[in-house]
Amino acid sequence: MKTLKIAIQKSGRLNEKSVELLKNCGLNFENYKSSLITSVSNFPLEILFLRDDDIPEYVQDGIADIGIVGENVIQETKVDVAYLQRLGFGKCKLKLAVPVNSPIQKVSDLEGKAIATSYPNILNNFLQKEDIKADIKTISGSVEIAPGLGLSDAIFDIVSTGSTLKNNGLQPFADVVSSEAILIGRKGEENTPLIQELIQRIQSVLRAKDNKYIVLNVEKVNLEKVVQLLPGVKSPSVITLADENWVAVHTVIPEKDFWNRINELKGAGAQGILVMPIEKIIM
Ligand SMILES: Nc1ncnc2c1ncn2[C@@H]1O[C@H](COP(=O)(O)OP(=O)(O)OP(=O)(O)O)[C@@H](O)[C@H]1O
Numbered sequence: 497m498k499t500l501k502i503a504i505q506k507s508g509r510l511n512e513k514s515v516e517l518l519k520n521c522g523l524n525f526e527n528y529k530s531s532l533i534t535s536v537s538n539f540p541l542e543i544l545f546l547r548d549d550d551i552p553e554y555v556q557d558g559i560a561d562i563g564i565v566g567e568n569v570i571q572e573t574k575v576d577v578a579y580l581q582r583l584g585f586g587k588c589k590l591k592l593a594v595p596v597n598s599p600i601q602k603v604s605d606l607e608g609k610a611i612a613t614s615y616p617n618i619l620n621n622f623l624q625k626e627d628i629k630a631d632i633k634t635i636s637g638s639v640e641i642a643p644g645l646g647l648s649d650a651i652f653d654i655v656s657t658g659s660t661l662k663n664n665g666l667q668p669f670a671d672v673v674s675s676e677a678i679l680i681g682r683k684g685e686e687n688t689p690l691i692q693e694l695i696q697r698i699q700s701v702l703r704a705k706d707n708k709y710i711v712l713n714v715e716k717v718n719l720e721k722v723v724q725l726l727p728g729v730k731s732p733s734v735i736t737l738a739d740e741n742w743v744a745v746h747t748v749i750p751e752k753d754f755w756n757r758i759n760e761l762k763g764a765g766a767q768g769i770l771v772m773p774i775e776k777i778i779m
Pocket residue numbers: 505506507508509510546547548549565566567568569586587588654655656657675676677
């Protein structure tokens with residue numbers, strides 16, 4: 497059987513989460529900082545550790561079969577690849593920002609101004625759509641210091657918490673692109689059995705991450721009220737207890753409305769609520 501190749505970031509913001517995701521998929525491999533390629537011992541897969549900028553082209557050209565990279569990098573490199581799975585980490589936005597005292601307040605104020613960025617293609621597309629002519633200054637990093645140094649009037653860069661902008665006396669005024677890490681593949685070749693197997697494993701890990709397993713006790717008289725609050729994977733399991741007036745309910749609830757649900761359940765008579773992480777959900 498052909499060995500699959502996956503390209504992930506060698507070091508940086510996406511490296512740790514990419515490695516963790518592959519390990520959570522049950523893949524065994526050594527992760528030495530010095531090795532740029534490693535084999536998985538229990539799946540026909542090789543992992544290539546690359547600069548993130550190179551990953552989209554490696555996949556487009558078939559050097560790697562699949563890759564994990566930020567959507568921002570895919571858009572910037574203008575490659576034609578298939579999006580196989582959004583991965584839910586590396587979430588950030590590309591924003592326009594200016595010094596706090598700048599007269600630039602909105603996108604149209606950028607006409608004729610200089611904008612520093614590491615994403616000239618995405619910025620250029622955006623400015624063309626907005627019908628604005630500006631001078632794009634392409635730099636490879638530390639974009640936030642450009643206005644302070646007199647290189648540009650504005651910047652266009654990655655923002656997550658916003659603390660880098662704040663620390664450099666900048667404020668955002670327009671969001672252009674939202675990004676997260678994506679599993680990409682070569683167009684037309686995304687349906688091979690090995691890729692599909694890996695996608696299924698990844699989905700079972702992501703599904704598990706989005707949900708919690710909960711166990712609670714409730715008096716039988718309140719059971720119906722409690723069950724109505726529990727959507728679950730299917731219907732919840734209801735298990736009898738030594739005290740015949742009480743039952744234990746086991747189910748899965750989404751992480752995102754976890755605290756609201758817990759309070760509603762308590763209000764409906766649930767007691768002794770246990771909440772546990774789930775490793776995988778296989779559908
Ligand atoms: N502050 C952030 N919060 C969340 N995600 C981020 C943040 N900064 C960057 N990212 C995402 O992580 C990706 C990798 O960021 P990183 O800063 O490690 O890139 P890099 O310095 O270009 O790395 P490389 O050395 O691989 O070229 C970005 O392309 C983006 O998708």
